[in-house]
Amino acid sequence: MSVAEHVYGDVVVTAPITVPYVRHSLRSAHWFAAKALSALLQASGIRKDQIDGLCVGSFTLAPDTTVGLTQHLGLSVRWLDHLPIGGMSGITALRRALRAVQCGDAEVVACIGADTNHVDSFRMSLGSFSVFARDAVFPYGSGGPNASFAFLTSYYMRTFGATAEDFGKLCVAQRQNALTFPHALFKKPLTMEDYLTARPIADPLRLFDCVMPCAGAEGFLVMSRKRAEALGLPYVRVLSTCERYNAFADDPIQMRGGWVLDRDRLYADAGIEPADIDLVQTYDDYPVMSLIQLEDLGFCAKGEGPAFVRQHEFTSTGSFPLNTSGGQLSVGQAGCAGGFLGLVEAIRQLSGQNLARAVPDARIALALGFGMITYDRGLCSGAAILGRSDL
Incomplete structure (x- = not known):
């Protein structure tokens, strides 16, 4: 397959990072997202003001969305997306970011999944997760x-x-x-x-x-192949x-x-x-x-x-x-x-x-x-x- 045949052209993915997981944390999702952003900057060698796109998956940012997170992180971006869709957050973030860079809406998109896990946060999140799910299971004493x-x-x-x-x-x-x-x-x-x-x-x-809820973050960057190679980044x-x-x-x-x-x-x-x-x-x-x-x-x-x-x-x-x-x-x-x-x-x-x-x-x-x-x-x-x- 030649470069010209790639569905996403010359857009690539680089700088995979993980913020180490912990079982429970008193820190907020904002803290884990900030640590993820810091790790992305360190892994790529780019400056924060060079990130002009941000896509975040998180359940526990509330009442903030990704918009509020830009203020917390000191980011000014021209492309933004918020994806609180659980296990699809990473794939959807990738798809959105690829098209954003391919279309010229952004040059460097940070894709981050981040959530905290307080002692009671998982139970509390279930009540607002889905009206249909809540109504179907709560009467039977099943909350998860x-x-x-x-x-x-x-x-x-x-x-x-x-x-x-x-x-x-x-x-x-x-x-x-x-x-x-x-x-x-x-x-x-x-x-x-x-x-x-x-x-x-x-x-x-x-x-x-059964999967064990915890706190932590994952992330990667989406950018042009030319830019990744200029930065010396594996992609x-x-x-x-x-x-x-x-x-x-x-x-x-x-x-x-x-x-x-x-x-x-x-x-x-x-x-x-x-x-x-x-x-x-x-x-x-x-x-x-x-x-x-x-x-x-x-x-x-x-x-x-x-x-x-x-x-x-x-x-x-x-x-x-x-x-x-x-x-x-x-x-x-x-x-x-x-x-x-x-x-x-x-x-x-x-x-x-x-x-x-x-x-x-x-x-x-x-x-x-x-x-x-x-x-x-x-x-x-x-x-x-x-x-x-x-x-």
Whole structure:
């Protein structure tokens, strides 16, 4: 594929950063966003006044939006977006920023996902997350996503024959990946026995099926290839992307996402097939979602996820490298930053800036987003195929 054939032309992604995660914090989301901006400036060597675009995903900035954040950070930008859409925040931020630079609306866009996690902030956020979700679950005493994903997981197991061991295999492999990633909150090896004997949370979910809320931030910069090379920055190309909202609304329960509607174009725009991808970063708030994404992106047919799991190894050096930093299930979920985690890891893997163990000879990566669960389905789904700079 020549440069002229790239969907996003000469626009590239660089400077992947992470603000280290902590389980709880008394600091605000503004502090984590500020730390992310500082890290982006340090990683790129540019001045703050050279950033003229800002895109932020955050749930806990309220009552501020990204507009208020510009004042807190001392930024004056000519392009701005606020994306409180959870696990889709990173993919959507990337898509918006790519087009902004491509169209000349901005030259350097900082994309940041940042959230805090006070002792009670997660519970408090549930009441304002979604009217539909609140009305559906609060009368039954269920205030969070565990019960919703238990519902999805149970249905998937009954329908497609998945077992606890199938989900456990993903969790164990991701924990092994996380042991080489310095920002992972889970530092202890996980065995299948540990997984199977962990305390129940919401049948059939066990402790290690459930993502752990935390505080932290992720980020990257979008700019022209010429500018990145002038700054001496390693970068990756974006071969294609997609996003979709409220797909398959008539399905009685979600067993597929918008990726099914958009994957043919996603691969066609990139000029590749699923077999060409060297590593995948699913949005893994619960392991059932990883299986659904692997099916929906064409790595196996619908319902063949369990067989696919049994046929592959998912560590960074395995037959199918998956969530190479450990994913959210072993790193943690820092609010909307969770939607950036896999994307930032993919950028690192393809640009030689690894913090986790490198996938050997990786050239092409797929990062996925999924978010805004409203009782029995997530409303947002998206993907980005990234390529090494020489593609």
